[in-house]
Amino acid sequence: MPNRAIPDATVARLPVYLRALLELAEGGEMTVSSEDLANLAGVNAAKVRKDLSYLGSYGTRGVGYDVEYLLYQITRELGLTQDWHTAIVGIGNLGRALASYKGFSERGFRIAALFDVDEKVIGEEVGGLIVRHLDELKDIVTDDRIAIGIVATPPQNAQEVAERLVDAGVKSILNFAPAVVNVAPDVNVRKVDLSIELQILSFHLQRTQAIASAREANRQLGG
Amino acid sequence: MPNRAIPDATVARLPVYLRALLELAEGGEMTVSSEDLANLAGVNAAKVRKDLSYLGSYGTRGVGYDVEYLLYQITRELGLTQDWHTAIVGIGNLGRALASYKGFSERGFRIAALFDVDEKVIGEEVGGLIVRHLDELKDIVTDDRIAIGIVATPPQNAQEVAERLVDAGVKSILNFAPAVVNVAPDVNVRKVDLSIELQILSFHLQRTQAIASAREANRQLGG
DNA sequence: TAGATTGTTAATCGATTAACAATC
DNA sequence: TAGATTGTTAATCGATTAACAATC
Numbered sequence: 001m002p003n004r005a006i007p008d009a010t011v012a013r014l015p016v017y018l019r020a021l022l023e024l025a026e027g028g029e030m031t032v033s034s035e036d037l038a039n040l041a042g043v044n045a046a047k048v049r050k051d052l053s054y055l056g057s058y059g060t061r062g063v064g065y066d067v068e069y070l071l072y073q074i075t076r077e078l079g080l081t082q083d084w085h086t087a088i089v090g091i092g093n094l095g096r097a098l099a100s101y102k103g104f105s106e107r108g109f110r111i112a113a114l115f116d117v118d119e120k121v122i123g124e125e126v127g128g129l130i131v132r133h134l135d136e137l138k139d140i141v142t143d144d145r146i147a148i149g150i151v152a153t154p155p156q157n158a159q160e161v162a163e164r165l166v167d168a169g170v171k172s173i174l175n176f177a178p179a180v181v182n183v184a185p186d187v188n189v190r191k192v193d194l195s196i197e198l199q200i201l202s203f204h205l206q207r208t209q210a211i212a213s214a215r216e217a218n219r220q221l222g223g
Numbered sequence: 224m225p226n227r228a229i230p231d232a233t234v235a236r237l238p239v240y241l242r243a244l245l246e247l248a249e250g251g252e253m254t255v256s257s258e259d260l261a262n263l264a265g266v267n268a269a270k271v272r273k274d275l276s277y278l279g280s281y282g283t284r285g286v287g288y289d290v291e292y293l294l295y296q297i298t299r300e301l302g303l304t305q306d307w308h309t310a311i312v313g314i315g316n317l318g319r320a321l322a323s324y325k326g327f328s329e330r331g332f333r334i335a336a337l338f339d340v341d342e343k344v345i346g347e348e349v350g351g352l353i354v355r356h357l358d359e360l361k362d363i364v365t366d367d368r369i370a371i372g373i374v375a376t377p378p379q380n381a382q383e384v385a386e387r388l389v390d391a392g393v394k395s396i397l398n399f400a401p402a403v404v405n406v407a408p409d410v411n412v413r414k415v416d417l418s419i420e421l422q423i424l425s426f427h428l429q430r431t432q433a434i435a436s437a438r439e440a441n442r443q444l445g446g
Numbered sequence: 447t448a449g450a451t452t453g454t455t456a457a458t459c460g461a462t463t464a465a466c467a468a469t470c
Numbered sequence: 471t472a473g474a475t476t477g478t479t480a481a482t483c484g485a486t487t488a489a490c491a492a493t494c
Contacts, residue, residue, distance in 0.1 A: 009485060015422040019401065033451065042403040045451095046487050053453055061452040062494040078422050079429025086421075097320035103401050103418040109425075148424055171431065172424045178242065178326050180265040188427045190420045195326035197413045198309075199238040199301050201371055201395045202332075204411045206302025208394065232461060256475065268475095269463050276477055284476040285470040 006077070010051045014074050016041045017048070021071045033064040080108045085146045087113040087170075089161050090153035091121050091131050094176055098152060099127040112144045134164065141168040148172045155179035162189070229300070233274045237297050239264045240271070244294045256287040303331045308369045310336040310393075312384050313376035314344050314354050317399055321375060322350040335367045357387065364391040371395045378402035385412070 020040035024032055034052070038045040052058060052065070055073050059065045075081055086104070088095050091114050098104070099111055114131045116122055124131050132140060140146065149165035151158050151173060158177035165173055172188045175181055178195060243263035247255055257271040264271065275281060275288070278296050282288045298304055309327070311318050314337050321327070322334055337354045339345055347354050355363060363369065372388035374381050374396060381400035388396055395411045398404055401418060 007485070011423055011426050012419070014426070015416070015419040016403065018422075020403075035451085040403065042405065044487075046489090047485090049451090049453065050486080057453070059452050060494060061492070062450045064451070077426070079425040079432075080422065082429075084421075084425055084428065093320040093323050097316040098417065100316050101417060103416075104421065107418050107422060109418070109421055147428055148421070172428050174420055174424060180239065180243075180263065182265065188424055188431075190424055192415065192417065192420050193238070193326075194321065194324060194415065195330050195332070196235070196238040197397055197415050198327065198332055198371070199241075199303065199330060200234055201397060201411055201413055202302040202307055203234050203237070203300070205307065205370055205395050206305075208411075209302075230461070258475085267463075269465090270461090272475090272477065273462080280477070282476050283470060284468070285474045287475070 006054045010054055011078075013041070013043065013047075013051055014078055016043075017051070018071070018074050018078070018080075021067055021074070024067050025071060029067050031060075031064040032067055032070075034059070037065070083108050083110050084148055085110050085112040085144055086148040086150055086174075087111070087115060087137075087141065087144075087146045087165075088150045088152055089115045089134065089137075089165070090151065090157070090177070091116045091118075091124075091126055092152065092154075095152035096126055098150060098176070099129070109148070112146055113140050134161070137164055138168040141165075141170060146170060148174060151175045151177050151181070153177050229277045233277055234301075236264070236266065236270075236274055237301055239266075240274070241294070241297050241301070241303075244290055244297070247290050248294060252290050254283075254287040255290055255293075257282070260288070306331050306333050307371055308333050308335040308367055309371040309373055309397075310334070310338060310360075310364065310367075310369045310388075311373045311375055312338045312357065312360075312388070313374065313380070313400070314339045314341075314347075314349055315375065315377075318375035319349055321373060321399070322352070332371070335369055336363050357384070360387055361391040364388075364393060369393060371397060374398045374400050374404070376400050 017037060020037055023040065034045040034048040038048045041048065055077055058070055058073055086109055088098055088111060091099070095114070099114060104111060111127070111129065114126055114129050115134045115137055116131050117134045122131050122133050147170065149170040151161050153161050155178045158175060158179040159181050162173055162175070162181040162183050166183050166187050173183070175189055175191045178193055181189060183189060240260060243260055246263065257268040261268040261271045278300055281293055281296055309332055311321055311334060314322070318337070322337060327334060334350070334352065337349055337352050338357045338360055339354050340357050345354050345356050370393065372393040374384050376384050378401045381398060381402040382404050385396055385398070385404040385406050389406050389410050396406070398412055398414045401416055404412060406412060
């Protein structure tokens with residue numbers, strides 16, 4: 001096992017390479033160069049080679065990387081050779097979208113349970129699953145060996161839900177609620193915030209606009 | 224204007240501080256220390272002070288930061304003092320969730336138009352807006368001064384949709400499709416990939432599991 | 447052998463953090 | 471003045487990148 005630690009930045013790019021390799025495999029490509037893979041992934045070739053070198057020496061000089069072999073190595077490195085069971089808490093608009101999101105099942109993530117506390121939602125069928133009351137969380141997490149909890153509640157409830165997930169034995173949380181949750185340090189929490197990305201876009205837009213106005217003002221002054 | 228360049232890593236945290244400050248303001252807090260703000264944002268105090276120092280010297284030694292004043296400065300820095308018009312392309316599950324996502328309007332993002340190419344979806348009302356055909360994109364972008372395009376299509380269509388958005392004059396794209404899009408370098412593209420985050424969680428879970436098994440094996444060998 | 451491409455080195459760049467002087 | 475807390479420095483750490491020897 002090639003087991004030096006893999007940098008976080010590299011781990012974050014492995015899923016991107018994985019997707020590109022799946023496309024290449026579908027297209028019947030047998031090998032790929034770091035140059036071509038870089039173009040597909042939207043990064044540069046040096047980064048691809050450096051990243052892949054952390055997994056081991058899986059390329060062939062003068063030839064490139066074997067698509068299927070690299071695909072397998074990345075899949076294995078990311079832990080995607082096994083199926084992970086997940087539960088979604090909070091079955092609003094976002095929870096529903098996530099429950100039927102194909103990208104999850106395609107990658108071996110199985111949504112095994114849905115939870116809410118709203119009586120109007122409990123019992124409803126969403127994406128082939130019946131929505132359960134949050135009070136059933138602990139039992140179902142144990143019975144269904146749920147490893148990952150997905151928080152899709154309003155921000156006010158995110159902290160409590162995260163705590164209940166941890167209490168139920170979940171060791172990984174994906175947090176879609178626009179709120180920071182604090183749990184024990186051995187629990188892995190990752191956050192996806194839809195509006196943060198928009199705010200970063202706004203920052204850059206405003207910059208561009210400010211530069212454009214300055215240029216315009218300058219032009220009018222005959223600068 | 225305090226206009227040294229602000230590091231990307233800092234810009235990415237400003238929305239997190241913003242949310243924490245909004246909470247503090249609601250709770251009636253007048254000032255906040257870097258220590259307390261750090262706890263709310265899930266980072267450390269030195270980082271908060273460093274980040275805020277890029278905006279200017281808005282704190283008071285011995286006292287902390289004025290909540291309302293800092294709120295305003297961050298809002299301004301992020302370009303959130305103006306409303307940005309956005310359009311969502313691809314009105315499937317995710318597009319619908321985004322169309323009714325409150326976090327956008329709360330931050331001054333106005334969803335001004337929805338687009339799809341599926342005749343079954345066009346004409347439908349979603350979140351108070353009628354879904355238009357993608358062919359109307361250019362006219363509507365111009366008329367409604369749409370600055371940000373949100374791509375929520377299947378991956379195969381993401382590149383074409385991105386190109387059409389750029390062609391229509393959009394300078395910022397938020398890409399939710401699980402695909403890399405390549406456009407002109409002056410267009411700002413940000414990517415949110417729901418399944419990438421899950422894959423990173425999987426990586427860490429598998430690591431934890433591997434360590435646990437190794438320890439167990441070691442124990443059984445009487446190590 | 448000649449051409450292509452990897453894997454690795456080393457330089458560079460950017461981000462994080464602790465520490466503390468400045469100052470309210 | 472004494473206590474609290476900022477703003478900034480400087481050390482450290484991690485990520486990126488170009489360059490090229492190794493090697494298919």
